[in-house]
Amino acid sequence: MHIKKSSKVLMALGMALFLAACGNSSSDATGSSLTEGEFDLTQPIHVISREDGSGTRGAFTEITKVLEKDADGNEIDATYMEAAIQNSTDGVMTSVAGDATSIGYISLGSVNDTIKALKIEGVHPTPETIKDNSYAIARPFNLVYKDKLSKEAQDFWDFIFSQQGQEMVVKEGYIEADDQAVIYTASENLDGKVSIVGSTSVTSVMEVLAEEYQALNPNVTIDITSNGSSAGITAATDGTADIGMASRELKEEEKEVLTVSVLAMDGIAVIVNKENTTDELTMEQVKAIFTGEQLIWQE
């Protein structure tokens, strides 16, 4: 009986402690989000990056020169070692939205109002600025094929670059490559299979296109494999796929053997927390931040 009592007292004590801890943390949370006045620019920057091998990281490091190349053809990805790594666009956005002093980068199509996209070199990332090349961090979504397309693949290709196809690209949040495209009309009864291989970033828009196309041509099967830009280019080169998808620029030797067409443009937005008062960065600053040379906010 005695023991029972003491254990109950212990339980109650534990509960009280637990509740007290909860109370503390919640009051602190409201305290920090209600700091009045200016955002403290002397705070350290928390850099958030994507994982090695990601198409977004590849394009971002290349455009911002975080990926350093020397004369011998060696490439060094100088992304700051202390940068936290998230392996999805959502992960980067959640981290940035939850941490006032962090910075990350995501595809422009994914930007929403939980975070703030910065101006780069004074230019705000919008479809217009990417189309006229004034926004610096943009990458093409390329489609490639070798020699000649089969009849079915050619028809799908025509659909992608038709007015309907390009409209769907815009609806998915990307910037169309060609705004004077012709209207596609489903031709004779096609029957066959088209295989498409490549970048995971391009896959999402490609799936929408394929679905729409199959509604028009029910006898054509479109088979999409999503395994990365390089794999897509390899598959198109050795003929295992009809069309390859790549979310990066093609290398010179790849351009020699493949026919390339830009499906869409995608901007990469540099994002910060909404509390951050910084509005704009230069390309040098972006590079300095992501290589760990600039560690605190304050320009």
Place this chain on the structure above:
Amino acid sequence: MKIKKLDSFMQGVFLISALISVMAIILIGIFVFGGGIPFIAEYGLSNFLLGEKWTPSNTPAAFGILPMIIGSVTVTLGAIVIGVPVGVLTAVFMAEFCPTKLYKVLKPAVNLMAAIPSIVYGFFALQLIVPFMRRLFGGTGMNMLTVILLLGIMILPTIIGMSESAIRAVPKSYYSGSLALGASHERSIMKVSLPAAKSGVLSSVILGIGRAIGETMAVVLVAGNQPRIPDSLTQGVRTLTTNIVLEMSYATGQHREALIATAVVLFGFILVINGIFLLIKRKEAIR
């Protein structure tokens, strides 16, 4: 005659069922080792295990997994430091002190803890532990302490469940003998019953280690995932498992092989842990 036929038929069914799981483990072994060993042979075992640089997108690329090995071992040890005392004491409480009414709540609660998907633990840590750590130590709040705390909680059900049944399996005569010699209830339990359940408790700790070192989805959300050797507990960390899951989706060629080779190392760790587990079990059986 008919019954005999049915008998041998069912025997076959049981045999096949048993073979399926054995086949699965053999196939996994063949795939993992077959995919990883050639890479290790080509890259060099010591370069791979002791290399401090993991930079797959550089040319030439470096694939050193020492930071991840250190990360995995450290967070696992940390999780044990937090999880074992709490877990074992909870098990003692549940087996010997717990009022029946409370036990009816506590036992299902612990079982539920084991059933919660690990990604849910990850979100819990991301929402609660990460902001707490950020206020405490600054930084992103994604650091080793966060992971240790999270894993410490996640291994609790394993440790509690096994330790409790081990304590319950101790013959009641040990306890009543101790009481008869004049020891109090607490003293009898802590000095007689618990030591008698030692090997069962130890097994639970080892399974806890296995769970901690293999945990992936929860850890990847809150670890920070920097591929370098951490200097302190308040720095981010990348473990073997998160290294694989982070980069597998885009990796090609040598990078992909390096990740499979990481899985070989992880597999090695698990084999060692399970080997120790078996040894303890066998010792117990002999006794």
